[in-house]
Amino acid sequence: MTFITSDPGQGLRSRKRSRNTTASVHDCQVDLSKNKLITYILHSTKVYTCEVKTNYIQQKMIEAGIIGGTGYTGLELIRLLVRHPQVTISVVTSRRYKGKKVSDVNPHLFPFIELDYEDVDTKEIADRSDIVFVAVPHGSAMEYVPALRERGARVIDLSADYRLKRADYELVYKREHKDKEERNAVYGLTELHPEVADATLVANPGCYPTGAILAVAPLVKGGMVKQVVFDSKSGISGAGAEPSETSHFPNLAENIIPYQVTAHRHVAEMRMELPVNVSFTPHVIPTIRGILTTAHVFLNENMSKTHEELEAMYTQFYAGKRFIRLRKGLPSLGAVRGTNFCDIGFEIEEESNRIVVISTIDNLVKGGSGQAIQNMNVMFGLDEGEGLWFPGLVP
Ligand SMILES: NC(=O)c1ccc[n+]([C@@H]2O[C@H](COP(=O)([O-])OP(=O)(O)OC[C@H]3O[C@@H](n4cnc5c(N)ncnc54)[C@H](OP(=O)(O)O)[C@@H]3O)[C@@H](O)[C@H]2O)c1
Numbered sequence: 001m002t003f004i005t006s007d008p009g010q011g012l013r014s015r016k017r018s019r020n021t022t023a024s025v026h027d028c029q030v031d032l033s034k035n036k037l038i039t040y041i042l043h044s045t046k047v048y049t050c051e052v053k054t055n056y057i058q059q060k061m062i063e064a065g066i067i068g069g070t071g072y073t074g075l076e077l078i079r080l081l082v083r084h085p086q087v088t089i090s091v092v093t094s095r096r097y098k099g100k101k102v103s104d105v106n107p108h109l110f111p112f113i114e115l116d117y118e119d120v121d122t123k124e125i126a127d128r129s130d131i132v133f134v135a136v137p138h139g140s141a142m143e144y145v146p147a148l149r150e151r152g153a154r155v156i157d158l159s160a161d162y163r164l165k166r167a168d169y170e171l172v173y174k175r176e177h178k179d180k181e182e183r184n185a186v187y188g189l190t191e192l193h194p195e196v197a198d199a200t201l202v203a204n205p206g207c208y209p210t211g212a213i214l215a216v217a218p219l220v221k222g223g224m225v226k227q228v229v230f231d232s233k234s235g236i237s238g239a240g241a242e243p244s245e246t247s248h249f250p251n252l253a254e255n256i257i258p259y260q261v262t263a264h265r266h267v268a269e270m271r272m273e274l275p276v277n278v279s280f281t282p283h284v285i286p287t288i289r290g291i292l293t294t295a296h297v298f299l300n301e302n303m304s305k306t307h308e309e310l311e312a313m314y315t316q317f318y319a320g321k322r323f324i325r326l327r328k329g330l331p332s333l334g335a336v337r338g339t340n341f342c343d344i345g346f347e348i349e350e351e352s353n354r355i356v357v358i359s360t361i362d363n364l365v366k367g368g369s370g371q372a373i374q375n376m377n378v379m380f381g382l383d384e385g386e387g388l389w390f391p392g393l394v395p
Contacts, residue, residue, distance in 0.1 A: 038051050061086060061087060061088045062086055062087045062088075062130045062131060062376070062380055063087075063088055063089075063090040063128060063129050063130045063131075064077075064081055064087050064088070064089050064090060064129060064130070064131050064132070064133065064376070065089075065090050065091040065092075065093075065125040065126075065128060065129030065131070065132040065133070065153075066078065066081075066089065066091070066092045066093065066132075066133045066135060067093045067120055067125065067132065067133070067134045067135060067136055067144055068093065068094075068134065068135035068136040068158075069092035069093055069094050069102065069117060069135070070094040070096065070097060070105065070106075070117070070241065071135055071136070071240055071241050072237050072240055072241050072364055072368075073135040073158050073364060073368045073369045073372075074092070074133075074135040074369075075106060075109075076364040076365065076368065076369035076370075077133050077135060077369040077372065077373070078092065078102065078106075078109055078112075078113060079108075079109065080365075080369060080370060080373055080387060080388065081373065081387070082109070082112040082113055083112075083387055084373065084386060084387030085386065085387065086380070086382055086386060086387070087376075087387065089113060089115060090128045090129050091115070091118055091124070091125050091128050091129060092113075092115055092117055092118070093117060093118050093119065093120045093125070094117040094118075095119060095120065097117040098116075098117050098118055098119045099116055099117065100116060100117055101114075101115075101116055101117075102115050102116065102117055105117070120144065122144050122147035122148050122151070123147070123151060125148065125153070126147070126148050126151035126152065126153035127151065129153055130153075130154065130380075131153070131154045131155070131156065131376050131379070131380075132148050132153045132154070132155050132156070133155075133156050133158065133369075133372055133376075134148075134155060134156070134157045134158060134159065135158045135159075135369070136159060137159060137240070138159040138160040138161050138173060139159075139161070139173070139175055140159070141157045141158075141159035141161040141162070142161040142162075142177060142178045142179045143178065145157055145161065145162065145179065145183070145201065146179050146180070146181065149183070149200070149201060154199075154200050154201070154379060155200070155201050155202070156188065156201075156202045156204055156372045156375055156376060157185070157201070157202070157203055157204060158204045158368055158369070158372055160173065160203075160206060160265065160269075161177070161179075161203075162183060162185035162201060162203035163185070163187060163203040163205065163206070163269055163272075164268055164269065164272065165182070166179075166182050168268060168272075172265050172268045173265060183201050185199070185201040185202060185203035186199035186201070186202050186203065187202075187203055187205060187269075187272070187273070188202040188203060188204045188205060188371065188372070188375040189205045189209075189210060189213060189214070189273065189371075190323075190371060190374045190375055190378060190384065191214065191217075191318065191321045191323070191324060192213070192214075192217060192273070194378075196375050196378045196379060197378050197379060197381075198379075199375075199379060202372075202375045202379070204368065204371055204372045204375065205269060205367075205371065206266045206269055206367075207234070207238055207291055207361070207363035207364075207367030207368055208230075208232050208234070208238075208264070208266040208270075208280070208282060208291060208293070208367075209266050209269040209270050209273070210342070210361055210366060210367045210371060211232065211291050211292075211293040211342060211359040211360065211361040211366075211367065212230045212232065212266075212270050212280065212293050212295065212359070213269075213270060213273045213274060214324065214342045214344065214359055214361075215230075215293055215295045215344055215357045215358070215359035216228055216274065216295050216297055216357055217273075217274070217317070218313050218314050218317035218318070219297055219299075219313075219355065219357075220274045220275070220276055221317070222313060222317075223300075224299050224300060224303045224305075225274075225276045225297055225298070225299060225300065226276065226277065226298050226299060226300045227276065227277040227278075227279075227297075227298040228274065228276060228277070228278050228279070228295055228296065228297050228298070229279045229280075229281075229295070229296040229298075230270065230278070230279065230280040230281070230293055230294070230295050230296075231281050231283075231293070231294045231295075231296070232280070232281070232282045232283065232291055232292070232293040232294075233256070233282075233283045233284075233285045233291065233292045233293075234282060234283070234284055234285065234290070234291045234363060235284075235285065235287040235288050235289045235290045235291070235333075235363060236252060236284055236286070236287070236288060237288050237289055237363060237364055238284075238291065238363045238367075239284070246259070246284055252284065252286045253286050254286065255286060256283050256284070256285050256286075257283060257284045257285075258281065258282070258283045259282060259283070259284065260282060261281045261282075262279075262281070264280055264281075264282050266280065266282075267279070267280040287333065289333075289337055289338070289362050289363060289364055290333035290336065290337060290360065290361070290362055290363060291333075291360070291361050291363045291367060292331075292332075292333050292358065292359075292360050293358070293359045293360075294356060294357075294358055295356070295357040295358070295359070296354060296356060297354065297355040297356070297357055298352075298353060298354055299353045299354070299355065301353075303353070304348075304350065304353060305348075306348075307346075307347075307348060310346065310348070310355070311326070314326050314344065322384070322385055322389075323340050323341050323342060323366065323374065323384075323385070323388075324341075324342050324344060325341050325342070325343045325344070326344055326345070327343050327344065327345035328345070329345055330345040330347070330358050331343030331344060331345050331358055331359065331360040332360060333360050334392070334394060334395070335360070335392055335394070336360045336361055336362050336365075336366070336392055337362055337392050337393045337394070338362060338365065338392055338393035339362055339365055339366070339370070339390065339391065339392045339393075340362075340365045340366045340370035340371065340373075340374060340385075340388040341361070341362075341366060341392070342359055342360070342361045342366050343359065343360045343361075344357065344358070344359045345357075345358050346358065365388075370388055373387055373388055374388060
């Protein structure tokens with residue numbers, strides 16, 4: 001019996017098992033979405049299954065649709081996807097600019113995208129896309145996701161509509177969920193949810209929860225934590241492209257604005273992922289991109305650790321997670337701008353059994369569109385860094 005796999009790095013490889021074995025390939029299936037070749041081999045009267053996972057099956061480009069292509073996350077999806085080696089953008093929607101060239105409305109995208117904006121037609125979008133990114137406000141995504149799913153499209157929703165269980169969503173977002181089905185979307189915090197690989201609907205996490213949860217997950221999963229207080233500072237792009245009183249230049253410049261200090265909706269996601277006592281207070285600062293989160297972590301009794309022990313714990317927990325950068329010192333917003341990295345650093349305050357963990361992300365990349373693409377890569381069996389592996393923008 002001979003197995004042959006084609007691998008351009010190493011040429012054709014074949015392995016003979018036994019000269020006396022008579023076997024033939026009975027059937028063969030290629031799962032392009034997972035880069036998987038399944039061969040059914042007939043030997044005597046038995047059929048054996050042989051699965052080969054390979055990056056070298058010739059694959060057509062992934063066609064990606066974007067609903068909400070004028071918003072900050074939609075534009076960031078376009079900016080990143082036009083450079084993605086395995087993706088072509090098939091459709092981009094805008095109700096306001098339908099019929100206009102995407103690159104006329106957004107000159108920074110010229111000449112990288114040829115498409116015109118289209119109106120939202122879920123049937124058209126599902127038929128023309130292998131994956132659909134829904135980048136619209138919460139409450140609107142649920143108007144499109146059921147129809148997209150019913151037509152078989154795989155969906156990554158950047159809004160909050162599918163992050164929580166329906167009952168929790170209605171409580172937290174104070175609105176009725178219009179989707180008749182509980183869809184059990186996979187929560188797309190890529191580093192913590194490998195089941196993204198098999199998901200058909202991914203609920204991309206909120207920007208604040210991404211930085212907050214990643215900062216403390218090793219400690220919480222290690223059973224060390226009694227309580228966490230997250231204090232986050234966000235750039236104004238986190239609020240989307242619509243201008244507001246807060247984003248008005250004289251109000252925000254040289255200012256720091258706390259808001260929803262005890263009742264921000266993102267705390268529900270943090271509590272869902274971190275089963276400990278969690279509090280959260282956000283602030284807006286006069287930067288465009290980025291979230292710096294200070295996590296005050298209060299440990300259970302007798303849980304104190306040295307800096308070296310904690311470093312070893314974080315290193316082990318995030319082994320192989322390329323977008324988590326554990327810093328020797330403390331992270332800064334400037335080092336992650338424009339990137340999909342989450343930088344993490346910490347200090348220990350022994351007197352109060354407190355660890356202060358700092359994380360930084362770019363809210364539009366790791367906190368939104370970059371993480372959505374990271375999830376798409378995992379769903380399609382690609383390297384998770386495809387199209388996302390580049391350094392930050394400094395200064
Ligand atoms: N900004 C961030 O840092 C960030 C990070 C993570 C997640 N998110 C989430 O991602 C989603 C998009 O955020 P954003 O900041 O990109 O928002 P945004 O800047 O306000 O853009 C919203 C987009 O959705 C479209 N849109 C609005 N209502 C719609 C509707 N009913 N049907 C179809 N399209 C509609 C708008 O275009 P037209 O009006 O022209 O159609 C626009 O392109 C939100 O749910 C947000 O919470 C944002």
